[in-house]
Amino acid sequence: MKVTSKFERSRRKYKPKKTDAFTHALSNVSASEAEDGTVRFKSGFDFSFAGKRIGNVAIVLSDRLRPGVCNCIAGVHEAIVRHSPTSVLYGAVSGFSGFLEDGLKEITRNDVSRRMNRGGYDFLGASDFKPEKDEQFETIARICRQRDVNLIILIGGDELNSVLLNLSGYFESNDIQIRIISIPNCVNGGKTPGFSDYVFGADTVSRMYCEAIGNIQLESASSAKRYHFASVSGPNASRTLLECALACQSTLTLIGEEIRGKKLTFDNVSDAVADCVKTRKIAGKNHGVIIFPDNLFEYASDTRLLLRELSSIRRERKAATPEDEMEYLSSASLNALNSLPKPFRSGLRKCFSKNGQIEYSMIETGYILAQKVAEKLSDYYFNYEIHDLDFEANCAFPTNFDCTYSYNLGICAVLLGMMGKTGYVAAIDGLEKKPKHWLGLGIPLQLLMSEETRGDRKTKVIRKYSVDLNSKLFDRFRSVRTAFMLNDEFSFPGPIDYSSKEIEKPYFIQFSNEIHLSEHGNYGY
Amino acid sequence: MKVTSKFERSRRKYKPKKTDAFTHALSNVSASEAEDGTVRFKSGFDFSFAGKRIGNVAIVLSDRLRPGVCNCIAGVHEAIVRHSPTSVLYGAVSGFSGFLEDGLKEITRNDVSRRMNRGGYDFLGASDFKPEKDEQFETIARICRQRDVNLIILIGGDELNSVLLNLSGYFESNDIQIRIISIPNCVNGGKTPGFSDYVFGADTVSRMYCEAIGNIQLESASSAKRYHFASVSGPNASRTLLECALACQSTLTLIGEEIRGKKLTFDNVSDAVADCVKTRKIAGKNHGVIIFPDNLFEYASDTRLLLRELSSIRRERKAATPEDEMEYLSSASLNALNSLPKPFRSGLRKCFSKNGQIEYSMIETGYILAQKVAEKLSDYYFNYEIHDLDFEANCAFPTNFDCTYSYNLGICAVLLGMMGKTGYVAAIDGLEKKPKHWLGLGIPLQLLMSEETRGDRKTKVIRKYSVDLNSKLFDRFRSVRTAFMLNDEFSFPGPIDYSSKEIEKPYFIQFSNEIHLSEHGNYGY
Structure with a gap:
């Protein structure tokens, strides 16, 4: 018999804080975009979100995730449900390898609330498989169309960044209206304005x-x-x-x-x-x-x-x-x-x-x-x-900080998708301030890349975190x-x-x- | 610069509960002794403790101790201080190997309160050295006499049980008035009445x-x-x-x-x-x-x-x-x-x-x-x-249960020494009840031993815990x-x-x- 431990039950009751802009969810969020493409979310009414259709959303996880994944998902869920109660949130069973076989599973309110503030992500599975070929990108697009999915949210490390880049690039150049946003586990922001590379977990x-x-x-x-x-x-x-x-x-x-x-x-x-x-x-x-x-x-x-x-x-x-x-x-x-x-x-x-x-x-x-x-x-x-x-x-129950941080990242990712952004990374600016003063942020992944010489040729790579x-x-x-x-x-x-x-x-x-x-x-x- | 962490400071504030009999410490404890030598402590005035001299007490630790040692020492300290404020509590630096070289160090109120409810025992050191020879026993007796130590309390595992047996036996047969009591980390009580082998830590x-x-x-x-x-x-x-x-x-x-x-x-x-x-x-x-x-x-x-x-x-x-x-x-x-x-x-x-x-x-x-x-x-x-x-x-901060359990064991050990008992193990009966209903207990180590056949001859050994x-x-x-x-x-x-x-x-x-x-x-x- 499955048992929910006393701690698990009491931990579910913790309510992650929200940034001021996300408190009233999408009806009162305004977005501003900088020249380099960076998006910032503040409080204030903004027509860009009112009445915008979300459609359905699919989440894909990578392997070896760290504490906070469940709250990222919960944040995504809340943002969707509050804005458009008919939208369905899907999760790819076993990451992209499941996605390609139409392994999308609905994530219900119950799935989310049972795992609130918990470590792990034991209802989807994950995989380190990365789609790399055009046929695979086409399959993903076809499955999304069948399921009315307009937004894919990637949660995970390094390996998903190249997927974010390639898949969003393919969709854009083929005029496929599916947005891809990532909530990274490991990226070095370098001097990217506002980007904190102190990742969730x-x-x-x-x-x-x-x-x-x-x-x-x-x-x-x-x-x-x-x-x-x-x-x-x-x-x-x-x-x-x-x-x-x-x-x-x-x-x-x-x-x-x-x-x-x-x-x-x-x-x-x-x-x-x-x-x-x-x-x-x-x-x-x-x-x-x-x-x-x-x-x-x-x-x-x-x-x-x-x-x-x-x-x-x-x-x-x-x-x-x-x-x-x-x-x-x-x-x-x-x-x-x-x-x-x-x-x-x-x-x-x-x-x-x-x-x-x-x-x-x-x-x-x-x-x-x-x-x-x-x-x-x-x-x-x-x-x-x-x-x-x-x-x-790595699979511990997340701290209040991580519960709150990842929850807001989830909301942020949905907003970026609704704005039509793709190839973006969801982030929070101002982590040194109180959570209510945190700022949701979207950064084009390109800004987090730097040029490196590999062999004879120069190539753009995602900076990995280092001290x-x-x-x-x-x-x-x-x-x-x-x-x-x-x-x-x-x-x-x-x-x-x-x-x-x-x-x-x-x-x-x-x-x-x-x-x-x-x-x-x-x-x- | 040494730093006391926030958790350490807040943890110090937890007050271990006391069994009813130990609440008013030694003025209101009565002891009853069963036929097999087992001693039980209850509430109630008893002349056996009033006015009895404790003298000084020395604590010896064995290696690889588990959470609760600091609270055992705190319990010992409280029992001594409340009964006879002039008595000094010593600790053997590096166990018996230090003891033999007169390595006794005073344990002050400050030493105790700084480590209240904490893991480890980082002020005495420990050793797996066991005194086995008569000369060594004599040295210990001499050092005790010089320091006016009438009671040695051993805290630790297996290896100290044989010391308890041999040293207390030597002292008794040579009419040396130094008592030895142990607070064990690992002993199997078998069917010994009242003895719980669910040890502290x-x-x-x-x-x-x-x-x-x-x-x-x-x-x-x-x-x-x-x-x-x-x-x-x-x-x-x-x-x-x-x-x-x-x-x-x-x-x-x-x-x-x-x-x-x-x-x-x-x-x-x-x-x-x-x-x-x-x-x-x-x-x-x-x-x-x-x-x-x-x-x-x-x-x-x-x-x-x-x-x-x-x-x-x-x-x-x-x-x-x-x-x-x-x-x-x-x-x-x-x-x-x-x-x-x-x-x-x-x-x-x-x-x-x-x-x-x-x-x-x-x-x-x-x-x-x-x-x-x-x-x-x-x-x-x-x-x-x-x-x-x-x-x-093994070196974590003890739970409330272990804080309380080991604190009461410390008090219990002092009382047994004051009664003149030696070669005894301090224990608590009734752990399934509320702590105030727990009963302090003293058990002659002999009762925890059983006969085993080793090679051709029968020998008495201390039962190690097993499932x-x-x-x-x-x-x-x-x-x-x-x-x-x-x-x-x-x-x-x-x-x-x-x-x-x-x-x-x-x-x-x-x-x-x-x-x-x-x-x-x-x-x-």
Whole structure:
């Protein structure tokens, strides 16, 4: 028998706040458009929404979504229902792979309210399949026409951005009147005006990691005899890590972008950890907590090369047997491989998907790093434990901030579609202000892309989020990390406070504004 | 700069409840003693406590403690301070290894109040060192005399029970007037009247695991394309696992005692998992969550033998090199080793401490099990993720139940010492009732021991906790597990509710009384 837990039931009762403009929904929203195509939603009557037909709407999810998806859907649902009660909201069962087989399922009010303020999205399924061919785009258009769907809303990460670009481009150039809007999970806004790349779900994940890291630190400080290595994961792992470092005041934090910026090898990184352990040993301390991104191998110069080469050998099926793969490696990559502790060398082969994609979660980065450090501390009994922080956090119940943020993003996406916008990203401007002062925003995906040189040719790519080593946040981290390493300045943030009606500011915003964790860091209501 | 987090500060304010007898502390407690030596504390004036001298008290902690230790210490502190304000409470820095070097440190009111209702015990340190020799016992007695310590309170697991027995026995037979009382973390009360072996900390750990498992289940049900293997750890791992299974309604739960009872090999266990995956595949389901104890290898008959032999080879230093170890293995153990997936066979060697003790947390049980299952599903793309649930939970902030439970245990331990009892275990009777109706209890450790045949001779050992396959709780599990496996009946318990003033009954008590997770499961205030 399915059971709804007490917490789930009580959590449903939380009412996400709405931005001022979205409070009265669509009858009182006005939109203004800037020269670069950016749309802003404010309060005020605007003829552009009155009487406009929505038609039906379809939602497509990508894989590995983070907390807040259910509230995005709830926001979409509310916007549709309030404006045009006859419109139907569909969800693509199993993402685009289901969509292509007409796998659209109605999302009812009951579906939405049962999952209000909850993690996961266990009624649609998702897929990492991306439609790329014209026939597939045509099939999608045909199915939309059959179902009277005029608006497709994509919720998810990176992989959906290229779909947004290609599908909306195809529809536009073929004069197909179906709009595509995306609510991204991971995009770097760079200097795009108003765009906050603090995506929905990031606050929850960051706080869940902080709770776990704080608890691990309690152990480390209590038993005072072992080191803990904890990795964090996700599309914004580095920023999450930086938030965790400042919130938890961990002994040592390995920021990927810094490792890349300084062109460090994996051996250099291990040296840094070993040095930390040695320094602390001199002070009589044999414990500590080291945190790092689960894709650390992507940042160290030599392991990055190694993984790239292994991936391409795998993709192009060059080698007949795993042993043969060694023959295709460059000498630099072979050196990288041989610099890893022996027991782990063959294991790297398991860390690729069927099509040669690197699966970082399958690399035992923590064990490899700890073992490598242990080898450098040969005369020292190095007692350590490994922790991979991942799914427990990624599917947690969203914080009030994320519940509210994603709900407004859902409303925003519908409004953009109604305005006839396509190829747009739904966003919120002014997250540092109170939610009622937040501004719904639509940004053409093109604005979030930058030119990159790949091989000989220039290509436009979507900027992935990375830590800005010149940011205020990183400066703050740089100024305190030596103290974190030398003294035990652990902080124990504890769990997410779901019981409060207040919305706490994300650590990112708190720390960027130099608010301390122990201070009052909420929006004031 | 050390920072106290907002949560930590607010959590300090929670006031643990007291049993009726302990409300007015020692002036109004009466003790009654049963024929078997069991002591019960009730309300009512009793001359036995009035005017009795406590002297100073020393606390010794063992390693790997669970949530509630700080509150045990707070309870001890309150009992002493209220009765005899001049008494000093000491803590042994780094357990008995520190004690022997006169490493006693005063525990002040400030130490206690700063850590009220918190996890960890980061001001004393701990050690797994056990004094075993008469000289060591003499040293302890000498240090106690110098410090006017009349009572030693041990907080911790298994290893402290034998110290309790030996040290109190030595003191008694040598007429040394120092009492020893223990607050155990892991003991099986069996049929001992009034003794609940639901130890302090178990509720917190269980709920933390349930939150993580529930979140993982949300992912599994949402993406609907991967299996998750999650292990739980700790001295009561099996019971914790049973609580998790009922609270989370996971797809498959591997109960150690059942595996042992049915004399299953590791291959048999893998077959059971593979069968579950196959059965669900036929129903179109390619996802699920499998939970198991981290010491699974201890329960499967062949891997248990293998580990025992490896341990004894290691302890007796029979083999010169790791490769040589193979020559000392029996053929049954060699078979067990060769039944493991190849990449993991050599890894087992790393899983022993310096003195040959098996370290289960170092065995990659989840990876080995998943890989073994994958081999049995050769024609199936078996997508899986591994999770080790351990320290994040073991050092969490205790629940209201554990805060209250451990606080009362601390008071109870002091009272037993004042009565002149030694070699006793502090306990609470009636945990299913409201805390004010709980009864403080003292049980001679002897009553918790049973006779076992080891080799040719009979010896008395302390019963370690294990799941009773004939219990009501296991019956309940047995009656629902097929439904859990076939249908997706996941429950998502969510996080511990620290904001409430109510005390929720532990799952163990709820489920033993057939209270459902969705129902009201608290003590009513």
